[in-house]
Amino acid sequence: MGRAFPSTSSTAEPMPTPKFFRSLSRGWLSLLAILPLIALLSGFLPLDFSRPAPLVGDAKRQAELREHWQNGDLIVLVRHAERCDRSSAPCLGNVDGITVRGGLSAHAIGQDFAALGLANADILSSEQVRAVQTATSMFGQAPQEQEWLYNCEGSMLRQALQHKIAHRNLILVTxxxxxxxLEHSVSVDDPATPDYASTLFVLSETDKSPRLLGYIDADQWPLNVSGR
Structure with missing residues (x-):
């Protein structure tokens, strides 16, 4: 007599329906979608900004910039104007300096800084010819030259803060x-290369961490940072 096996017809689980699989898929997709946000808020993923925000078209931040400028709270970094050795345009002087076109651009930017007011500003420049020519074109006089504004790897923020005088803006042609x-030291993981003669404004208040206010490219001047 053969062995009897119990019937499974009454205990077998019903097969999941297609609707069940669709619901399950949607649930997993929703979970996967929010995981990066959870990780970011938990600090497992770094914030990654490639460049500070532009000041153009932002009246609120322009007003903030004017206020801090008047208080002497800013460190301002200006990249030198167009390099002559990387351009077919006529040179302003030596080939290791800037172009005539770059000099004109720097002069125009200097006029906008003059509109902001330079009575409470200290101006420093790299020793490189292209930076000295840029600063001279901007402000109409030879700047104080600083070696650290060229050999700056890993030290730019520290040096800038050391040279910043309370209640005086510090303009660095670099x-x-x-x-x-400096951007990397403050908050930017992977900084983008700034354009020629672009300007970065950094807020540096006493007993507070430096903060990037934003930038202005050379062709975005003039704008309402001077309240005109």
């Missing part, structure tokens, strides 16, 4: 790699 170095 190089793209130095601007990127």
């Amino acid at each position: 190089h793209s790699e130095c601007i990127e170095d």
Whole structure:
């Protein structure tokens, strides 16, 4: 007599329906969608900004910039104007300096800084010819030259803060790699290369961490930072 097996017809689980699979899929997709946000808020993923926000078209931040300028709270980094050795345009002087076109652009930007007011500003420049020519074109006089505004790797923010005098704005005519170095030290993981003669405004108040206010490219001047 053969062995009897119990019937499974009454205990077998019903097969999931297509609707069940669709619901399950939607649930997993929703979970996967919010995981990066959860990780970001938990600090597992770094914030990644490639460049500070532009000041153009933002009246609120322009007003903030004017206020801090009047208080002498700003560190301002200006990249030198167009390099002559990387352009077919006529040179302003030596080939290791800037172009005539770059000099004119720097002069125009200097006029906008004059509209902001330079009575409470200190102006420093890299020793490189292209930076000195840019600063001279901007402000009509030779700047104080500083070696650290060219050899700046890993030290730009520290040096800038050391040279910043309370209640006086500090204008630094420097190089793209130095601007990127400072951005990285403040908050930017992967800084983008700033354009020629672009300007980065950094808020540096006493007993507070530095904060990037934003930038202005050379062709975005003039704008309402001077309240005109």
